[in-house]
Amino acid sequence: MYHTKTLAELSSMLAAGKVSSVELTQSFIDRIKQHDSDLNSFITVTEEQALAQAKLADEKIQSGTAGPLTGIPFAHKDIFCTQDVKTSCGSKMLDNFIAPYNATVVEKMADAGMVMLGKTNMDEFAMGSSNETSYYGPVRNPWNTNAVPGGSSGGSAASVAARLTPAATGTDTGGSIRQPASLCGITGLKPTYGRVSRYGMIAFASSLDQGGPMAQTAEDCALLLNAMAGFDRRDSTSLELDVPDYTADLSKAIKGLKIGLPKEYFGEGLDAGVAEVVNQAIQQYKAMGAEIIDISLPNTHLAVPVYYVVAPAECSSNLSRFDGVRFGYRCEAPRDLEDLYKRSRGEGFGTEVKRRIMVGTYALSAGYYDAYYLKAQQLRRMISEDFSKAFEQVDVIMGPSSPGTAFNIGEKTNDPVSMYLSDIYTIAVNLAGLPGISVPAGFSNNMPVGLQIIANSFDESRLLNIAHQYQLATDWHKQIPKAFA
Amino acid sequence: MEWESVIGLEIHAQLATKSKIFSSASTAYGAEPNTQACAVDLGLPGVLPVVNQEAIRMAAKFGLATGSNVSKHSVFARKNYFYPDLPKGYQISQFELPIVEKGKMEIELEDGSKRIIGITRAHLEEDAGKSLHEDFHGMTGIDLNRAGTPLLEIVSEPDIRSAKEAVAYMKKIHSLVQYLEICDGNMAEGSFRCDANVSVRLKGQEEFGTRAEIKNINSFRFVERAINYEIERQIDVIESGGEVIQETRLYDADKDETRSMRSKEEANDYRYFPDPDLLPVILDDAYIESVRNTLPELPKEKHQRFVSEYHLTDYDAGILTSSRELADYFETVAKQLAGDAKLVANWVIGDLSARVNKEDISIRQSPVTAKMLAGMLKRIEDNTISGKIAKDVFNAMWSGEGDADTVIENKGLKQITDSSAIESMIDDIIASNPQQVEQYRSGKDKLFGFFVGQAMKISKGKANPAQVNEILKQKLNG
Numbered sequence: 030m031y032h033t034k035t036l037a038e039l040s041s042m043l044a045a046g047k048v049s050s051v052e053l054t055q056s057f058i059d060r061i062k063q064h065d066s067d068l069n070s071f072i073t074v075t076e077e078q079a080l081a082q083a084k085l086a087d088e089k090i091q092s093g094t095a096g097p098l099t100g101i102p103f104a105h106k107d108i109f110c111t112q113d114v115k116t117s118c119g120s121k122m123l124d125n126f127i128a129p130y131n132a133t134v135v136e137k138m139a140d141a142g143m144v145m146l147g148k149t150n151m152d153e154f155a156m157g158s159s160n161e162t163s164y165y166g167p168v169r170n171p172w173n174t175n176a177v178p179g180g181s182s183g184g185s186a187a188s189v190a191a192r193l194t195p196a197a198t199g200t201d202t203g204g205s206i207r208q209p210a211s212l213c214g215i216t217g218l219k220p221t222y223g224r225v226s227r228y229g230m231i232a233f234a235s236s237l238d239q240g241g242p243m244a245q246t247a248e249d250c251a252l253l254l255n256a257m258a259g260f261d262r263r264d265s266t267s268l269e270l271d272v273p274d275y276t277a278d279l280s281k282a283i284k285g286l287k288i289g290l291p292k293e294y295f296g297e298g299l300d301a302g303v304a305e306v307v308n309q310a311i312q313q314y315k316a317m318g319a320e321i322i323d324i325s326l327p328n329t330h331l332a333v334p335v336y337y338v339v340a341p342a343e344c345s346s347n348l349s350r351f352d353g354v355r356f357g358y359r360c361e362a363p364r365d366l367e368d369l370y371k372r373s374r375g376e377g378f379g380t381e382v383k384r385r386i387m388v389g390t391y392a393l394s395a396g397y398y399d400a401y402y403l404k405a406q407q408l409r410r411m412i413s414e415d416f417s418k419a420f421e422q423v424d425v426i427m428g429p430s431s432p433g434t435a436f437n438i439g440e441k442t443n444d445p446v447s448m449y450l451s452d453i454y455t456i457a458v459n460l461a462g463l464p465g466i467s468v469p470a471g472f473s474n475n476m477p478v479g480l481q482i483i484a485n486s487f488d489e490s491r492l493l494n495i496a497h498q499y500q501l502a503t504d505w506h507k508q509i510p511k512a513f514a
Numbered sequence: 515m516e517w518e519s520v521i522g523l524e525i526h527a528q529l530a531t532k533s534k535i536f537s538s539a540s541t542a543y544g545a546e547p548n549t550q551a552c553a554v555d556l557g558l559p560g561v562l563p564v565v566n567q568e569a570i571r572m573a574a575k576f577g578l579a580t581g582s583n584v585s586k587h588s589v590f591a592r593k594n595y596f597y598p599d600l601p602k603g604y605q606i607s608q609f610e611l612p613i614v615e616k617g618k619m620e621i622e623l624e625d626g627s628k629r630i631i632g633i634t635r636a637h638l639e640e641d642a643g644k645s646l647h648e649d650f651h652g653m654t655g656i657d658l659n660r661a662g663t664p665l666l667e668i669v670s671e672p673d674i675r676s677a678k679e680a681v682a683y684m685k686k687i688h689s690l691v692q693y694l695e696i697c698d699g700n701m702a703e704g705s706f707r708c709d710a711n712v713s714v715r716l717k718g719q720e721e722f723g724t725r726a727e728i729k730n731i732n733s734f735r736f737v738e739r740a741i742n743y744e745i746e747r748q749i750d751v752i753e754s755g756g757e758v759i760q761e762t763r764l765y766d767a768d769k770d771e772t773r774s775m776r777s778k779e780e781a782n783d784y785r786y787f788p789d790p791d792l793l794p795v796i797l798d799d800a801y802i803e804s805v806r807n808t809l810p811e812l813p814k815e816k817h818q819r820f821v822s823e824y825h826l827t828d829y830d831a832g833i834l835t836s837s838r839e840l841a842d843y844f845e846t847v848a849k850q851l852a853g854d855a856k857l858v859a860n861w862v863i864g865d866l867s868a869r870v871n872k873e874d875i876s877i878r879q880s881p882v883t884a885k886m887l888a889g890m891l892k893r894i895e896d897n898t899i900s901g902k903i904a905k906d907v908f909n910a911m912w913s914g915e916g917d918a919d920t921v922i923e924n925k926g927l928k929q930i931t932d933s934s935a936i937e938s939m940i941d942d943i944i945a946s947n948p949q950q951v952e953q954y955r956s957g958k959d960k961l962f963g964f965f966v967g968q969a970m971k972i973s974k975g976k977a978n979p980a981q982v983n984e985i986l987k988q989k990l991n992g
Contacts, residue, residue, distance in 0.1 A: 110560045123559065130553050132560060229560040235790035264562050265792050343790055346592050349603020350557040354656070357559075370596055393594070393785035402787055 031056050032192035033509065036101055036249035039195055043090055043100045050083040050090065050100030054144050057102045061146065061193045064513055068169050070178075070188040072107045073115050074147035082144040089142055098256055099142030104197040106185050107148035108155055109135050109240070110229040118231045119151040119163040119181075122351050122358045122377035132229020133261045134198060134240050141256040146194055150184030153379045154348065155205055155233040157181050158451045159441065162381040167438050170213060171510040172476055176435035179209030179451075185243045186213040190477075191513040196244040196253055200230060202237045203336050204431070204455025207467035210243055211430035211479025214469045216496065216506060217243040218250045219455075221486045222462035223268040225254075226261030232347040234340035235266075237459040246506050247468065247496035251275035254489060270487065278490045279497040284318030286495065287423040293329035294428030294454055302473030307429045310470040310480045313502060314427070314495075322423050326415040331408050332457035333449055338392050338405035339460070344382075345389030351377065384445065413461040420485045425495060428454055430467040430479035454481060464489045468496045469505040477508075515753070516717040519745045520725075521674035521710060522634075523737075525687055527666045527697040528641070528705040529572045535640050535664035536563030536606060543703050547646070547657035555662045557601030562791050565590070569664040570795060572696035573613045573638050574805045576666060579694055579812055580633055582617025584802050590638070590792045594785040599643035599656050607667075609786040612637035613795060619670075619690075620814070621682040622832070631683045632671030639665050666696070672711065672722065677741035681734050684708060685836075686813075688734075693810055693838040707732040712744045713758070723748070724758040728765050728772055740765035744772050816841055824848055824855035833863050839877045840867070846884035853895050861887060865908055882911045890918035900979050902970075903927050930977045933985070936969070939977070940985050943968045954990055962986065 031039065031053055042048045058076050065071050079102065086100035110116045110128035112135075117123045131139070139145070152162040160168040160183025168183040170176040171191035178187040182199030186209035189197050199206040201219035210217025218241045225240040232238060242253035254275045261267045290311065295304060315321055353359035353373025360372035378386070392401035419426060431451050441448040458465040463486055467479035480499075484492045500506050534541055537554035554561045577584035591609035617633035643658035668687060674680045688706055691697035699706050713725035728744060731737050743765075748758050762781070763772040788794075811819070813835045820831035820841075834844045844862045848855045866887065870880055890907050893899045899907060899922060910921040922928055930936060943965060944951055954961040969982045 110558075116559070118559065126559065128560070129558070228562050231559040232791075263564060265564050266790075342787060346594050346604050346785070346787070349594060349596065350559070350601060352596060352598075352603060354598050355556060355558075355601060366598065390785065393787055395783045395785075398785075398787070 032060055032195075034195070035245050036195045036252060037246070039101055040097045040252070044095070044097075046090075050086040050102075050144060051080060053100065054079050054083040054102045054146070057146055057194055061188075064191055064193060065188075067174055067512070068171060068187050068191055068193070069166050070150055070168050070184040070191070070193065071104070071147045072117055072119070072150050072165050072184070075114055075145055078114070079144050079146050082139075086142050086144060096141055097252055098138070100144060101142075101196070102144045102146050102194060103138070103253075104146050104149045104185060104188055104194045105135060106151055106182050106198050106200060108151060108200050108231045109198060110231065111135050111145070111148065114148065116148070116231070117164070118155070119153040119165060120378065120382070121164040124164065124358065126357050128229075130229065133226035133263065134257055135229060137259070138198075138256050143256070149182070149188055149197055152181035152183065152205075153382050154231070154344070155181040155200055155202055155238075156344070156381050156385055158204070158208060158448050159436070159438075160184065160209070161438060161442055162379055164379060169438070170435045170476075171513050172214065173435065174512075175437050176476065177212070177438055179212035179431070179435060181205040181209075182217070182243060183209050186210055186215055186217065189213070189215045189243055189245065190510060192509060193513075196242060196249055198240060198257070199243045200233075200238055200240045201455075201459065202233050202239075202340060203459050204452035206241050206243060207430045207455050207465055207479065207481055208452055210467040211481070212435040212477065214477030214479075214505070214508060215243060215245060216247055216250055216466065216468055216500075217241065218247075218254065218466045218489065218492065219458065219464060220254065220258060220489055221268070221464045222459075223266050224464070224487070224489065225257050226259070226264045226267045228261055228263040232343075234343040235347060236343060237336075237340060239459070246500055247466065247493045248276065248279055248500075250466070251279060251493045251497070254493075258489075268487075273490055275490055275493055278494045281494050282318070283314070283495055283498050286314070286319040286425070287322055288314055288319050289322050289324035289419050289423030289426045291324050291326040291329065291419070291426060291428060293326050298432050298450065298453065299429060300433040300473065303429050303431070303433060303478050306471035306473055306478040307427075307480055310499070311427060313499065317498060317502060324419050324423060324426070326412075326419060326426075326457070328408065328412045328415050329457060332412055332460060333453055335405045335408045335412065335460060336452075336456045337388065337449060338401050339409065341385040341389030342392045342402050342405075343389065345386045345393065348378075348382070348386055353377070381445070409460050412457050416457075416461045416463060416483075416485075424484070425491065426483040428481050428483075430454060430481040434473050434476035434478060458483055462486060464492055466492045466496050468499060469508070470503075471505055472508075477505075517714050517745075517749050518717045518719075519675060519741075520672045520713045520715060520722050521676075521680050521741060522672040523670045523674065523680060523684060524709040524711070525668040525670075525684060526707050526709075527668060527687070527691045529569050529664040529666055529696055530698050531566055531568045531572070531664050533566060534662035535566050535569045535638065537662050539662065541663050545659055547655070547659060549659065551643070551658035551661060555601065555658055557603075563606060563789075565792060565795070566664060569638055570613070570797075571805055572664075572694070573636060573666055574797065574802060575694050575696055575809060576636055576668070576691065577614035577617065578802070578806050578809055579690060580614075580617030580619060582614045582633060582636070584797065584805075585611060585613050585615060586797050586802075587611060588613040588637075588795045590789045590795070591786045592789045595782045597642065598654060599645045599658070599661070601643065601658060601661055605640060605642065606789055606792070607639035608637035611794075619683060619686050621679060621686050623679065623682060629673075629679065631673045631679075634669045634671050636666050636668040639667060641665050666691075672713075677738040677745070680710065680741055681738045684734060684737055689813060689837050693813060695810070701732050704732060708737060710737065710741055710744075712741055712748070714745055714748045714752070724760050726758065726760065726772070727762045729762055729775065731765055736765060736767050739767075739770055740772055743770060747772065810838075820844075824859070826855060826859055830856075830859045830863060834859060837877075843877050843884045847888045847891065850885075850888035851891055851895060857891055857894065861891065865905065869912060881914060882908065886911050886917050893918055893922060897929055897931055897978060898922060899927055899929050900975065902979075903929065903975050927976060930973055931981060933981060936977055936981050936985055939969060939972055940965075940982070940989055943972070944989055951990065962990070965990065
């Protein structure tokens with residue numbers, strides 16, 4: 030069966046002619062048709078286009094012009110604009126929106142010959158940690174369909190975990206790749222801010238948003254990042270740096286690696302079962318020759334409050350363009366301009382999005398700007414400096430990706446603050462612009478637990494190497510939920 | 515009571531870049547609605563702005579030309595408000611850290627006195643689109659061709675004390691941006707427009723009065739009228755016991771009055787914050803120097819050079835350098851002539867400017883090019899035609915009858931300089947007007963003009979006037 034294979038294995042099989050891209054694509058489409066009604070992980074399935082792309086990929090493979098990703102099926106989070114295909118961002122506001130252009134990431138993956146199966150479900154405008162804010166309904170966790178998959182890239186995480194696709198793209202503003210990867214038991218990488226172009230990726234909080242790969246293994250993520258990363262002149266914040274081959278360092282030994290454990294990531298609020306799994310993973314690294322060093326990131330407690338000023342402030346402005354004038358949802362029979370604005374936005378946006386627009390508008394208002402937005406920016410620098418100091422001492426930082434395992438659908442919807450705290454270990458990484466990865470490290474009460482590894486800027490190669498070495502020694506990443514085996 | 519007005523101007527100069535400030539769409543004027551608006555200009559989901567380096571360079575040029583501080587670190591900020599022709603729901607502008615700060619501009623008043631007007635700042639921003647209220651049956655059409663067009667907003671200090679000073683300042687800036695080739699200055703197309711902040715106070719009073727802002731004035735004449743109207747209105751309000759309120763007003767040119775648009779209380783809270791999609795604009799010394807090296811000769815320097823190099827009067831040099839195209843035209847002509855540049859100045863300031871103004875075209879559009887005018891003036895210099903005949907030649911050239919030599923040839927306007935021919939003509943005149951000759955000789959000097967007139971009439975204006983004068987004098991006095 031193809032679905033149990035990693036992307037890297039499928040790549041070899043395609044190259045060796047053991048399977049065609051069309052066969053592979055059809056098999057995953059069949060799995061989506063068979064299983065996705067249990068998960069709701071896809072908003073759109075693009076069967077016809079996928080088979081057409083697969084056919085072209087097969088021609089490339091036969092003519093010897095294929096790369097390692099040619100013919101590999103995958104899915105895009107529905108936040109990436111895809112030409113002629115609905116791009117909803119999980120919102121009623123964009124339920125009717127068909128993008129007239131491709132995001133840079135979409136272009137790059139198509140250029141690599143990859144085959145898009147469809148667009149995955151997500152929290153509305155990527156605002157959420159449980160995938161419950163989607164206009165298209167919640168996504169279910171393949172390990173327990175009463176539980177959330179995490180968010181906002183919940184559809185991508187669930188579909189990879191259930192092996193409905195070998196890989197998917199995600200975006201991470203405060204943990205939206207790493208937290209669902211952790212809750213669904215897959216590998217998810219958030220690259221350094223600016224590594225992957227944001228052009229065509231619908232903005233939530235521009236200074237934090239970053240696209241990245243989600244797959245079964247670190248090796249798969251490395252292959253995907255090779256295609257996704259790179260300078261884009263259409264994104265002024267993208268980094269004008271060469272892209273290394275992220276697979277080149279995967280097999281390097283990690284003996285002597287200095288791992289920092291911030292005491293703030295193991296304190297109050299961390300589930301005991303999760304703590305145990307993470308500690309075991311760290312023991313594994315120790316056994317592999319790593320040195321464990323206790324460190325402190327003293328401003329960690331500021332990360333959530335800072336984030337919930339900066340991100341809503343930016344989103345309040347980024348989402349102003351959804352006004353019912355040029356595209357997207359427009360209310361029925363507006364009486365006048367104000368009515369058009371109020372009802373289009375009032376009816377088109379969901380509760381969480383409206384809450385954040387309100388918070389952000391408030392934080393930027395005259396008289397409050399200094400106390401909130403400006404203050405948050407100052408604290409953001411302090412959080413960033415915590416990491417800089419830590420990286421003078423250690424190579425990477427490890428801890429849990431999320432304080433708990435997947436919670437039940439509906440459990441936290443009426444308690445936004447408790448929901449926000451599920452990103453407590455991931456948010457600081459976005460504020461500092463650093464790369465981070467979540468790797469499956471075991472189970473607590475039969476639900477997956479992710480280990481988060483954080484590196485210094487541009488050190489994705491090291492992160493992938495460290496994660497890969499762990500995956501050579503463990504088989505947590507190979508576990509498949511029974512219902513989808 | 516004696517009142518003093520306090521005025522500050524915010525001038526919006528559209529920068530003459532080929533593409534928009536944050537996208538690659540064309541900025542050309544007059545295209546079909548929405549044909550020059552790309553995904554970025556439409557504010558589609560997911561698009562990002564990328565700053566046009568040419569707009570940065572132009573702003574830096576303006577800064578250097580006004581002795582301003584060109585900031586090495588400036589920041590684009592979002593100005594948030596909802597309006598249908600503002601696609602993103604915010605305008606990208608600069609707020610706390612503009613690219614140009616603290617400059618000045620010298621203006622000259624009608625009485626010849628000079629004043630310095632401070633320039634607080636100049637910042638880059640994008641223009642909005644246009645809302646079209648006609649032709650849509652109660653609905654509004656949106657044209658986003660203009661959305662994203664680069665603007666330089668030039669903010670003056672409240673140093674201006676009268677409508678006339680405001681106009682003088684605006685004209686100076688208008689001339690400068692054209693000298694720098696950063697703005698086409700076309701006011702009819704909205705490439706150069708201004709907002710005026712106006713307040714009044716008692717003479718001698720130190721603190722400013724409450725100001726009103728008059729929005730979007732697009733001609734020099736309207737600036738003067740709108741400000742004068744507003745000054746009168748505010749004085750009336752105060753003198754009749756009222757209070758000026760801080761508000762935004764619109765000037766209605768048809769009624770020649772300003773009207774309230776919105777008060778301070780209704781004003782938007784723009785929620786400015788640095789645009790996270792754009793990096794700060796960082797300029798280093800080498801860049802600023804490289805821009806400085808591209809600065810053209812500025813009006814003041816050109817003025818001084820015209821006085822010293824072409825021996826023009828201060829007044830003539832001032833007029834000729836008031837716009838770059840006029841100055842360039844003059845100099846192109848002057849360089850082709852051997853003699854006195856005063857002749858060139860007279861023609862350019864006189865007949866040419868009069869004609870250009872009358873037809874409401876720019877010098878650049880003049881059918882008589884600098885080369886053609888030079889060709890004609892050469893024929894004055896070498897006595898082929900007289901100054902009087904030249905006016906006919908000029909008119910013929912203007913109507914498209916060819917260059918000066920062609921016109922002179924075709925119309926037979928060549929001056930008669932053959933002394934013997936002129937002598938025999940004058941002999942005839944004297945012989946046929948004995949009465950006038952006698953009166954002249956008995957002391958009626960004024961009749962000299964009569965004889966000149968006869969000579970010109972008979973020669974159809976072609977006799978060389980100097981020779982006619984000389985020979986007439988000899989014969990009549992002899």
